[in-house]
Amino acid sequence: MDARLHLLPNGPAGPGPRRADATRNHALLLDTARRILDESGVEGLTMDKLAREAGLGKGTIFRRFGSRTGLLREMLNEIESDFQRRFMSGPPPLGPGAGAAISADAVTRLIAYGRERIELLSIQGDLLRASEEIGDERYSSPARAVGLLHLRILLKQAGFDGDIEVASFTLLAALEATLILYENRAEHISMQRLADGWELLVLKITACTS
Amino acid sequence: MDARLHLLPNGPAGPGPRRADATRNHALLLDTARRILDESGVEGLTMDKLAREAGLGKGTIFRRFGSRTGLLREMLNEIESDFQRRFMSGPPPLGPGAGAAISADAVTRLIAYGRERIELLSIQGDLLRASEEIGDERYSSPARAVGLLHLRILLKQAGFDGDIEVASFTLLAALEATLILYENRAEHISMQRLADGWELLVLKITACTS
Numbered sequence: 484m485d486a487r488l489h490l491l492p493n494g495p496a497g498p499g500p501r502r503a504d505a506t507r508n509h510a511l512l513l514d515t516a517r518r519i520l521d522e523s524g525v526e527g528l529t530m531d532k533l534a535r536e537a538g539l540g541k542g543t544i545f546r547r548f549g550s551r552t553g554l555l556r557e558m559l560n561e562i563e564s565d566f567q568r569r570f571m572s573g574p575p576p577l578g579p580g581a582g583a584a585i586s587a588d589a590v591t592r593l594i595a596y597g598r599e600r601i602e603l604l605s606i607q608g609d610l611l612r613a614s615e616e617i618g619d620e621r622y623s624s625p626a627r628a629v630g631l632l633h634l635r636i637l638l639k640q641a642g643f644d645g646d647i648e649v650a651s652f653t654l655l656a657a658l659e660a661t662l663i664l665y666e667n668r669a670e671h672i673s674m675q676r677l678a679d680g681w682e683l684l685v686l687k688i689t690a691c692t693s
Numbered sequence: 694m695d696a697r698l699h700l701l702p703n704g705p706a707g708p709g710p711r712r713a714d715a716t717r718n719h720a721l722l723l724d725t726a727r728r729i730l731d732e733s734g735v736e737g738l739t740m741d742k743l744a745r746e747a748g749l750g751k752g753t754i755f756r757r758f759g760s761r762t763g764l765l766r767e768m769l770n771e772i773e774s775d776f777q778r779r780f781m782s783g784p785p786p787l788g789p790g791a792g793a794a795i796s797a798d799a800v801t802r803l804i805a806y807g808r809e810r811i812e813l814l815s816i817q818g819d820l821l822r823a824s825e826e827i828g829d830e831r832y833s834s835p836a837r838a839v840g841l842l843h844l845r846i847l848l849k850q851a852g853f854d855g856d857i858e859v860a861s862f863t864l865l866a867a868l869e870a871t872l873i874l875y876e877n878r879a880e881h882i883s884m885q886r887l888a889d890g891w892e893l894l895v896l897k898i899t900a901c902t903s
Contacts (some may be wrong), residue, residue, distance in 0.1 A: 595834050622871075622875040622879065623875075624712075624843075645890065646886055646889065646893070647894040647898075648882060648886075648890075649882060649887060649890030650890065650893075650894070652872065652876055652880075653863075653866075653894060654868040656796075656863075656866040656869065657862075657867075662832070662866050665832040665833075666859070666862055666887065669832065669833065670858070670862075672858060672859060676856055676858075678857060679856065679859075680859030680863070681861065683855040683856070684860070685899065687897050688897045688898070
């Protein structure tokens with residue numbers, strides 16, 4: 484699994500320096516991949532281009548990530564993990580903060596969840612949309628499962644009086660990368676309008692008893 | 694474009710009988726395709742199997758539908774056209790009926806739209822889900838455009854006080870075949886619960902002013 488083994492068959496015997504090299508290569512590859520993504524989009528991020536721009540062998544890259552899908556998956560994991568940290572333990576209004584009354588806080592956090600997600604999609608949308616096209620992960624990815632659970636907890640705290648499970652799917656579907664990018668790019672609905680639409684949806688389904 | 698030309702190079706010269714044959718073949722192929730779909734699902738509907746079970750040449754089928762995608766598209770068009778007829782001009786509660794007061798009727802029709810769509814998905818879900826995977830039609834298919842327009846008209850009639858365009862996308866996303874089938878099959882949420890969840894969503898976003 485050490486990407487340098489192949490490059491340095493006669494290199495130092497101890498694992499220390501080789502591991503440090505591998506870590507450095509790994510960080511270099513991810514940095515380079517992020518830059519290519521910014522410049523050329525998901526389509527432009529090929530293994531050939533990544534090898535050329537990082538100055539490493541293609542073999543190294545494939546051993547490191549398994550495949551282009553593996554590379555995209557790792558980049559996605561970083562983005563989703565960071566987002567999760569923010570909504571699960573970060574500062575308000577997205578995160579719980581400290582000491583706030585739970586019942587007052589849940590609607591604000593629901594609104595912030597969608598607003599921050601739409602903001603994230605306006606920056607990383609192509610990559611996040613790609614994740615919805617990787618295999619059958621569209622609805623069963625770990626990131627989505629965490630998002631659904633988060634929404635269910637907040638809906639319960641907000642006193643939502645309906646089927647929380649169904650409502651969580653509806654809310655998450657409204658924030659799908661594929662949908663948001665279609666609304667924004669093909670239908671020219673601004674991210675601001677999409678965020679305001681989300682806020683209104685949350686207010687209506689939590690504030691109004693049927 | 695006449696499917697019989699190839700089968701009957703020395704057949705009757707007039708277009709009449711050949712057209713009648715073509716129409717008959719067309720109906721036979723669609724009937725057979727529907728039966729295969731019921732028995733074996735979308736995956737089981739191959740051009741080979743269709744040719745064998747309809748007793749026609751594969752060439753005839755390809756000339757008629759262009760490709761397997763073309764065949765699926767035509768089957769989808771039939772289903773969507775029928776659904777459109779029902780919600781645009783059919784009997785209430787899905788359709789407008791005759792003489793009812795428009796403002797009282799819109800919420801009922803919104804509820805019926807989702808309930809009937811979920812009912813349709815419980816029967817034709819695999820085929821409708823396939824349409825979401827044909828090319829880039831997931832959001833831009835004509836059937837979807839008609840559905841969005843319909844929802845917008847009803848939201849306006851129901852006095853929805855927010856961004857109608859954004860709300861129509863949110864509502865339609867909640868009824869996507871891919872999502873509904875995932876909720877039902879992978880998450881074991883019954884179609885009844887999904888239909889009730891839709892009704893609550895409609896009631897909350899139309900009855901509640903923010």
